[in-house]
Amino acid sequence: MLQIENLNKTFNPGTPIENHVLHDVSLRLEEGDYVTLIGGNGAGKSTLLGGVAGTFLPDTGKITIGGTDVTHLAEHRRAVYLGRVFQDPMTGTAANMNIEENMALAYRRGKRRGLGWYIRAKERDLYRERLSTLELGLENRLSDKVGLLSGGQRQALTLVMATLKQPRVLLLDEHTAALDPKTAPKVLEIGSKIIEAYNLTTMMVTHNMRDAIRHGNRLIMMSGGRIVLDISGEEKQKLTVEELVAKFSQASDEEFTGDQALLG
Amino acid sequence: MLIVQGAVSLGLIFSLMAMGVYLTFRVLEMPDLSAEGSIILGAGTAARLVSGGFNPFVATFIATLVGCVAGLVTGVLHTKFKIPPILAGILTMVASYSVVIRIMGTSNVALLPHGPNRVTSVFTFLQEAGLSRQAAIILLSAVMVVVVGVVLYCFLGTEAGSAMRATGNNRHMVKAQGISTDAMVILCLMISNGLIGLTGALWAQQQGFASVDMGIGTIVIGLASVIIAEVLFRVRNVWARLITLVVGSIIYRLIIALALNLDFLSPTDLRLLTAVIVTIALTLPLIVEKFSKPIDKTKGRRK
Ligand SMILES: Nc1ncnc2c1ncn2[C@@H]1O[C@H](COP(=O)(O)OP(=O)(O)OP(=O)(O)O)[C@@H](O)[C@H]1O
Numbered sequence: 001m002l003q004i005e006n007l008n009k010t011f012n013p014g015t016p017i018e019n020h021v022l023h024d025v026s027l028r029l030e031e032g033d034y035v036t037l038i039g040g041n042g043a044g045k046s047t048l049l050g051g052v053a054g055t056f057l058p059d060t061g062k063i064t065i066g067g068t069d070v071t072h073l074a075e076h077r078r079a080v081y082l083g084r085v086f087q088d089p090m091t092g093t094a095a096n097m098n099i100e101e102n103m104a105l106a107y108r109r110g111k112r113r114g115l116g117w118y119i120r121a122k123e124r125d126l127y128r129e130r131l132s133t134l135e136l137g138l139e140n141r142l143s144d145k146v147g148l149l150s151g152g153q154r155q156a157l158t159l160v161m162a163t164l165k166q167p168r169v170l171l172l173d174e175h176t177a178a179l180d181p182k183t184a185p186k187v188l189e190i191g192s193k194i195i196e197a198y199n200l201t202t203m204m205v206t207h208n209m210r211d212a213i214r215h216g217n218r219l220i221m222m223s224g225g226r227i228v229l230d231i232s233g234e235e236k237q238k239l240t241v242e243e244l245v246a247k248f249s250q251a252s253d254e255e256f257t258g259d260q261a262l263l264g
Numbered sequence: 265m266l267i268v269q270g271a272v273s274l275g276l277i278f279s280l281m282a283m284g285v286y287l288t289f290r291v292l293e294m295p296d297l298s299a300e301g302s303i304i305l306g307a308g309t310a311a312r313l314v315s316g317g318f319n320p321f322v323a324t325f326i327a328t329l330v331g332c333v334a335g336l337v338t339g340v341l342h343t344k345f346k347i348p349p350i351l352a353g354i355l356t357m358v359a360s361y362s363v364v365i366r367i368m369g370t371s372n373v374a375l376l377p378h379g380p381n382r383v384t385s386v387f388t389f390l391q392e393a394g395l396s397r398q399a400a401i402i403l404l405s406a407v408m409v410v411v412v413g414v415v416l417y418c419f420l421g422t423e424a425g426s427a428m429r430a431t432g433n434n435r436h437m438v439k440a441q442g443i444s445t446d447a448m449v450i451l452c453l454m455i456s457n458g459l460i461g462l463t464g465a466l467w468a469q470q471q472g473f474a475s476v477d478m479g480i481g482t483i484v485i486g487l488a489s490v491i492i493a494e495v496l497f498r499v500r501n502v503w504a505r506l507i508t509l510v511v512g513s514i515i516y517r518l519i520i521a522l523a524l525n526l527d528f529l530s531p532t533d534l535r536l537l538t539a540v541i542v543t544i545a546l547t548l549p550l551i552v553e554k555f556s557k558p559i560d561k562t563k564g565r566r567k
């Protein structure tokens with residue numbers, strides 16, 4: 001469903017702050033793959049998701065989504081294939097607009113915005129139905145401004161919006177990191193429920209090893225702009241947090257000594 | 265009475281500008297200074313065409329389009345060439361001063377009666393129908409304001425209008441929903457500056473001339489109407505806001521007219537006065553809050 005081939009990205013090339021963030025990253029997600037992505041700060045996880053979403057153009061490499069080459073497609077043009085939820089709950093919704101206006105914008109993802117009214121009456125039933133699965137009572141607050149919602153409610157709403165039109169790939173970048181410890185697991189569960197219900201091909205970045213193991217069918221670890229671990233199936237199910245932590249520190253050690261070697 | 269009539273007619277004409285300024289400053293949340301350029305472009309185009317024998321309605325329409333072009337230029341400078349919005353607006357504004365002299369051929373054009381019907385403006389036909397000049401201006405401007413207001417309200421409720429409002433609110437979200445923020449910014453600037461060009465065209469016909477320097481300070485007049493409307497009326501609906509913009513624009517004109525009536529103020533003090541009014545309107549909420557705080561505290565304690 002998603003194919004990334006030899007993706008390279010260097011930020012600020014030719015300057016003292018040149019930063020080669022993605023090194024020849026190749027990755028193939030089959031339809032229905034639910035991949036959790038872990039890695040240290042600055043490993044390049046967000047950059048990889050940004051490359052798929054088109055927030056920047058890669059230096060080299062190729063990205064296809066469901067057979068469509070999107071490598072050179074502008075961010076808003078490839079949005080038709082993607083659902084996205086961001087780390088910051090403010091990013092995914094328009095705060096000054098109400099819930100139904102936000103949902104109506106998401107419902108038209110990939111369509112031309114014409115001079116028809118922003119919402120049709122029968123859409124509201126669909127929105128209420130989708131929102132009721134969250135069990136947050138949002139289905140009764142369609143005309144409330146999104147700015148009035150809590151961070152957790154906003155992330156849950158963003159999840160519903162991202163999947164209102166079924167995306168080919170769902171990109172979740174630490175979408176529970178800004179939430180309190182009670183809300184975060186709830187939003188995570190809501191996400192997994194939606195992903196399973198629609199069999200969505202998903203990439204989810206997280207810093208929580210336990211979440212990374214418990215959710216999804218495949219786990220990928222990045223370090224220094226490379227994929228250093230790719231575990232799936234039974235092996236992933238058997239994985240323990242301790243093992244993963246060990247592999248994690250091993251990977252970061254290797255990166256460290258690698259840098260040392262370069263310096264020496 | 266004469267003062268009030270004058271204030272109402274100018275207030276109505278400039279409420280079109282207020283709607284334009286509202287679109288950029290509030291809907292798009294992007295301060296656009298090309299307004300001062302598009303108002304003289306509109307005025308100059310209308311003056312040149314009407315004095316050249318064009319039908320004043322056609323001339324006014326073309327003047328509106330010229331305003332749209334100014335918005336297009338600012339939009340392209342900002343979105344495609346990545347120039348910060350304020351600078352993009354200033355560039356368009358500065359260029360407009362030269363362009364408008366090209367359009368008019370001189371720095372001043374008077375709208376003298378011409379043709380067999382002695383047409384001087386869009387208001388002429390109402391005067392011929394027996395209305396006084398002042399009444400003709402008020403009636404026609406009011407009709408235009410209602411038409412523009414209704415069209416604008418409907419547009420903001422469409423899919424495209426909704427996308428435009430979201431663009432001012434959160435560009436990340438808008439892109440993630442597959443909308444080109446660049447297109448929305450350009451479209452909004454074009455509509456806004458079109459309205460301001462229309463304002464210029466009507467203004468020139470109301471006062472009977474256009475000059476290259478008539479636009480100086482008008483952006484603050486537009487802003488004054490928006491801010492007066494926001495300070496006086498705390499409404500949330502778009503339609504209510506559009507109505508209050510018209511009221512705000514008329515109130516601004518009344519304040520100015522009354523103040524300039526005072527002996528120690530002269531017409532040249534207009535821009536100083538405008539700046540003072542905007543400053544007062546902007547600080548009023550702060551002052552009110554400061555004086556109402558002790559009450560709030562006691563309320564809080566009782567709870
Ligand atoms: N737009 C940019 N311009 C310059 N450098 C960038 C840009 N975006 C990311 N980087 C750099 O790329 C590197 C990888 O960043 P990235 O955000 O992908 O890391 P991450 O794995 O998501 O880390 P975290 O867990 O902290 O979110 C960092 O060194 C960062 O400074």
Ligand SMILES: [Mg+2]
Nearest residue numbers: 045046047173
């Ligand atoms: Mg990140």
